[in-house]
Amino acid sequence: MIFEVVTLFPEMFSSVMSSSLLGKAVEKGALTVHLTDPRAFTTDKHHSVDDTPYGGGAGMVMRPDPVVAAIEAVEAARGPAHKILLAPTGAPLTQPTVLRLAALPRVMLVCGRYEGVDERVRAFCDEELSIGDYVLTGGELAAMVVVDAVARRLPRVLGNADSQLDESFEAGLLEHPQYTRPAVFRGAAVPDALVSGNHARIRRWRRLQSLLRTRQRRPELFARLALSDEDRALLDGEEP
Ligand code: ADE
Numbered sequence: 111m112i113f114e115v116v117t118l119f120p121e122m123f124s125s126v127m128s129s130s131l132l133g134k135a136v137e138k139g140a141l142t143v144h145l146t147d148p149r150a151f152t153t154d155k156h157h158s159v160d161d162t163p164y165g166g167g168a169g170m171v172m173r174p175d176p177v178v179a180a181i182e183a184v185e186a187a188r189g190p191a192h193k194i195l196l197a198p199t200g201a202p203l204t205q206p207t208v209l210r211l212a213a214l215p216r217v218m219l220v221c222g223r224y225e226g227v228d229e230r231v232r233a234f235c236d237e238e239l240s241i242g243d244y245v246l247t248g249g250e251l252a253a254m255v256v257v258d259a260v261a262r263r264l265p266r267v268l269g270n271a272d273s274q275l276d277e278s279f280e281a282g283l284l285e286h287p288q289y290t291r292p293a294v295f296r297g298a299a300v301p302d303a304l305v306s307g308n309h310a311r312i313r314r315w316r317r318l319q320s321l322l323r324t325r326q327r328r329p330e331l332f333a334r335l336a337l338s339d340e341d342r343a344l345l346d347g348e349e350p
Pocket residue numbers: 196197198222239240241242243244245246247248249252
């Protein structure tokens with residue numbers, strides 16, 4: 111999978127893209143990230159990428175011309191991409207969106223900066239995504255979040271395909287608690303079910319924990335679940 115990132119701060123990406131799982135994905139050729147700086151597409155002598163807002167107000171707005179020139183140059187050089195603008199006004203990034211993007215061959219992430227991007231840039235993008243209801247100084251960290259979440263869903267990136275099966279959010283549930291050695295840590299023992307060796311019991315314990323956690327921590331996700339008869343029985347068994 112190829113990511114094309116359009117950013118005024120390409121240097122922000124180097125450590126994230128070379129570390130850990132992402133670094134390995136790049137090494138294996140499962141993931142390619144090209145960085146393009148719109149500043150290289152400015153035509154004035156000061157290489158301006160931003161300007162004051164029409165109508166007045168504080169802050170600077172990213173000019174549309176260098177960004178759109180960068181988008182067009184990338185597509186002319188390497189082919190069409192699904193283009194995403196990262197901005198706090200976008201649709202919230204969720205795991206279903208991550209899975210949809212992981213199936214695409216080439217995704218372009220356009221990072222906004224400063225107080226915003228000229229509205230006319232939106233017409234050159236296919237969608238707009240936000241990573242949450244807070245405002246970052248720019249779209250770069252959001253773009254890295256998208257690359258990270260998508261990359262771990264690519265074939266050949268995660269070592270163990272099983273580890274993707276019961277993941278948080280994919281079934282609309284939070285993941286169950288996980289334990290490893292030691293069996294007792296500072297007086298806290300691993301739950302009996304997990305050391306029972308009884309696979310059916312372990313599965314039921316994990317399912318119940320996922321349900322309880324989701325109900326407690328994310329009631330809006332819980333409300334959307336289609337509970338099975340077994341889920342209801344597990345929850346009933348739990349309740350006094
Ligand atoms: N740029 C600034 N804040 C952002 C956010 N929450 N998501 C995506 N891009 C952003």
